[in-house]
Amino acid sequence: MILIAGAGPTGLTLAVDLARRGVPHRIVDPGHPSGSRGKGLQPRTLEVFDDLGVIDAVRAAGAPYPPLRAYAGADVVWEGRMHEPVPPTPAVPYPNVLMVPQWRTERILRDRLTALGGRVDTVGLSSFTQDDEGVTAVLTDGTTVRAAYLVGADGGRSTVRKTLGVPFLGETREEERMLIGDVRTPDLDRDHWHMWADPETRTPRIGLCPLPGTSDFQFTGPLAPGEDPELSLATYQKHLTAGTGRDDLRLTGLGWASVHRVNIRMAERFRSGRVLLAGDAAHVHSPAGGQGLNTGVQDAYNLGWKLAAALSGASPLLLDTYEEERLPVAAGVLGISTALYRKAAEGQADAYRRGEETRQLLLAYPDSPLSSGPLGGTRAPNVLLADGTTLFDAFRGPHFTLLAFNTEAPPLGPAVRAVHITGNPDAEAAYGITAPTLVLVRPDGYRAHTGDPDSTTTYLSRLNLR
Numbered sequence: 215m216i217l218i219a220g221a222g223p224t225g226l227t228l229a230v231d232l233a234r235r236g237v238p239h240r241i242v243d244p245g246h247p248s249g250s251r252g253k254g255l256q257p258r259t260l261e262v263f264d265d266l267g268v269i270d271a272v273r274a275a276g277a278p279y280p281p282l283r284a285y286a287g288a289d290v291v292w293e294g295r296m297h298e299p300v301p302p303t304p305a306v307p308y309p310n311v312l313m314v315p316q317w318r319t320e321r322i323l324r325d326r327l328t329a330l331g332g333r334v335d336t337v338g339l340s341s342f343t344q345d346d347e348g349v350t351a352v353l354t355d356g357t358t359v360r361a362a363y364l365v366g367a368d369g370g371r372s373t374v375r376k377t378l379g380v381p382f383l384g385e386t387r388e389e390e391r392m393l394i395g396d397v398r399t400p401d402l403d404r405d406h407w408h409m410w411a412d413p414e415t416r417t418p419r420i421g422l423c424p425l426p427g428t429s430d431f432q433f434t435g436p437l438a439p440g441e442d443p444e445l446s447l448a449t450y451q452k453h454l455t456a457g458t459g460r461d462d463l464r465l466t467g468l469g470w471a472s473v474h475r476v477n478i479r480m481a482e483r484f485r486s487g488r489v490l491l492a493g494d495a496a497h498v499h500s501p502a503g504g505q506g507l508n509t510g511v512q513d514a515y516n517l518g519w520k521l522a523a524a525l526s527g528a529s530p531l532l533l534d535t536y537e538e539e540r541l542p543v544a545a546g547v548l549g550i551s552t553a554l555y556r557k558a559a560e561g562q563a564d565a566y567r568r569g570e571e572t573r574q575l576l577l578a579y580p581d582s583p584l585s586s587g588p589l590g591g592t593r594a595p596n597v598l599l600a601d602g603t604t605l606f607d608a609f610r611g612p613h614f615t616l617l618a619f620n621t622e623a624p625p626l627g628p629a630v631r632a633v634h635i636t637g638n639p640d641a642e643a644a645y646g647i648t649a650p651t652l653v654l655v656r657p658d659g660y661r662a663h664t665g666d667p668d669s670t671t672t673y674l675s676r677l678n679l680r
Contacts, residue, residue: 215238215361215362216364216525217240217363217365220243220367220368222243222367222493222510224493224507225365225367225514226320227511227514228241228492228517229327229334230267230326231612232518235522241334242334243337247470248320249315249471251317253314254311256505257311261606262658265606273312275319277426278313279311279313280406281293282407285409286410286413297311304640305595305644306595306596313423313426337357339368344488349362365489365490365491365521366489366491367510370495374495382479383480383482384477384480386476387475391474392436395433396431396469398430400464401462401464402431407424408421410459418434418436420434420453430469433454445471445472477499480496483541512543518657519656519657520533521533522612523679528678532677539584543579577593584656585662586662586664586673587664587665589661589664590664594655594660594661597638605641613631614662616655617633617641617652618634619650619651626674651666
């Protein structure tokens, strides 16, 4: 059994992945108000949600990011977009970031977990010990749980990470704090992300972003050093009036409310024996660029199939690659979000712009022990097939996929699904194929190996995956 501590997007993604594989697991969380928090879902995360069977619900709940509208008092002084919308293509079916309040993303994942026969237990993790055979955990209701592995997806203040004694390297900028919350106002349209900035430095003062499918706006505003605000509607109203210079904007409701401290930290390691860290328990980001939630989802997606394989007797090498692959990626993403935050804090003119680096489609594992052959470790693109289906249709599910380009596929057992691709120049171009070749795609959608039948069989045998 796998024990998951934390039912935010990271823990829920992992639970859904394990549930669809039939892997026994238990996910515990005492309950936490998430509010709108991480509201941006990047294109790669949408591909993960496609595979997990929730993409239709996510797209129905979300909307494209609205255009930005900047004001000086009541006057509109500038309009623009963070992301220029681009049309979908067969290779990238979800090219645009989607705005979905975090609480709704979590609800969709919980509903999917329920449909797969799982559930979230509303209890916390109190303590745990581990040995060579597994983990013994004590929950906050006093019960004891025995698990083969424990995954700490329990946020930046992670009990799991602290119990392990893993250093959380980086910094907390106590002087850079933000009032954030979900508010309501009848005095602004819901077609724009409304923003006010310091006219001299261009640093942000107040932001009000309409949240799709709700009556709420996400409120953001900086706090003065040493300010310890009461999280009340009156406090948000005071900051709104002071930050905009307007007294005609009324707040009529306050839901989730919080003070955000700028944390830029990463765990020194993501694994200690039979305990693993994922999501905010392993890395925390500034909100700039919408990377935090998405990186946690990718952690879980990388980890789920490896835990399932480990329980089925796969080589220990496989689970070792979780940290080897995800720690460098988290470090790189942390650098991206920090640089974007710095640009905004400095009032740089292009601070609002978001480019290819935030979409997470270019993330890859070229140096992983699991990456073999040309383009090993890179994302496997989608392709339209002759029968009208796509490769993403073929990838959907817990299996490896063997793409047989203009050749026969050898029998490789139930863990591998073969797809024959003959005379498809678009597919050959997308995968860089110039001769009859086999391409093995991992369950998380990355190229594992490219070669002939013998080398492919050897690859799978090395990991004891046949």
